[in-house]
Amino acid sequence: MQHPVEIDHIRWEQRGIHALEAGRHAEAESCFAKAVIQADSALSWLGLAMSQIELKRNAAAIESLQRARQLAPQSGVIGHLLASLQGSKPERAPETFVNWLFNSRAPHFDNHLSRLAYRGPEMLRQLAVNAGWPTDAGRNIVDLGCGTGLSGVPFRPYAGKLDGVDMVPGMLQQADRRGIYDSLYQSELHAALKTFADNAYDVALAADTLIYIGKLDDLFTELGRILAPGGTFMFTTELGAPGSGYTLLPTGRYSHAEDYLLACADKRFHLADRVDGCIRVEDGRMTAGCAYRFTKS
Ligand SMILES: C[S@@+](CC[C@H](N)C(=O)[O-])C[C@H]1O[C@@H](n2cnc3c(N)ncnc32)[C@H](O)[C@@H]1O
Structure with a gap:
């Protein structure tokens, strides 16, 4: 008898990242939503927030980022995105944010x-x-x-x-x-x-x-x-x-x-x-x- 294959939260995260990069934001949101149900990880909440930002669902994105920040309070990336949605004005993007945004994307x-x-x-x-x-x-x-x-x-x-x-x-x-x-x-x-x-x-x-x-x-x-x-x-x-x-x-x-x-x-x-x-x-x-x-x- 065959059992349905369980997809773990890492796979949902990977699918979410892929969909986000391809501009399929609703699909990305659904993948990250499944990931956060399986594991309460800051990365999945961040991915969920990024899809919601793209979908212009800012209130939902703030909630996702707040949960991500509880899990990773030192993250400059999460802090900067929250600031951007809550109308505060840091003088510049933190180095962690700029590195996160560009380092892995550099080859492409x-x-x-x-x-x-x-x-x-x-x-x-x-x-x-x-x-x-x-x-x-x-x-x-x-x-x-x-x-x-x-x-x-x-x-x-x-x-x-x-x-x-x-x-x-x-x-x-x-x-x-x-x-x-x-x-x-x-x-x-x-x-x-x-x-x-x-x-x-x-x-x-x-x-x-x-x-x-x-x-x-x-x-x-x-x-x-x-x-x-x-x-x-x-x-x-x-x-x-x-x-x-x-x-x-x-x-x-x-x-x-x-x-x-x-x-x-x-x-x-x-x-x-x-x-x-x-x-x-x-x-x-x-x-x-x-x-x-x-x-x-
Ligand atoms: C959108 S890219 C533009 C790159 C290039 N000027 C071009 O036209 O293709 C922005 C670049 O600025 C860099 N950058 C942003 N803020 C910086 C800062 N405060 N100090 C040094 N580099 C920074 C990023 O690492 C990134 O490579």
Whole structure:
């Protein structure tokens, strides 16, 4: 006589993760719901919460995250997602969250972003074209949150020296394979900037990086020191409503209002150019983004 095969909670978790990555959010929710019935594990509750966030069921997601936090009170990932749903405003995403998000995805990151029609590097390149930069390989450029190097590629022709900074080892491994960077630094980027000399670079890039950093005034201050006179800071943001400062969204990413960027730039930088566009397409929805070029005064 045959017995039905019992699927354990690990299998349900694996099926849930697979469905989540494939964008089948309702199926993912049902798999994780089965997993948490079989074993009260923080990972299953986290998966359940992530499916519920995707399904815009935020109240249910908060409940799932609260249970996950009881089981894993130190988790920066759970804490950051809870903060994003409960309207609090940490200054930036914790390192554990950024590592969790990117490290295991690094080998598939470029394919994933190409499926999302990601345009961050192209929007920054457009700013360089608008500014009439010759591709004379003369600039010292640092790519902040360089990831796998997608944002470095269009800037290599403009660079005498191209360096990259990122905190996630898996992403840096991919960037290194590309062979376009002179030096790569594994570091949280505020910490890395503190180690750079005054006037060390002509250009700082940050494509899709500031979405993991809310409060930007320290970053502008430090860039005011490491960029040479007349230097350029180019970056993309998700666009926030005027007067909203920075906002932590339910996605765990930040948006920034333009008046907040101008306030952070203060008298050290002035806004030279801006390109509007759709930075990526998720679940058929376009995410509006902006690329900015600020010049050091
Ligand atoms: C969405 S990816 C963008 C990567 C690349 N710039 C591109 O355009 O493809 C964001 C990158 O920023 C890095 N990152 C986010 N916050 C960071 C921080 N505070 N310090 C260093 N790296 C950070 C992440 O590890 C990730 O590689």
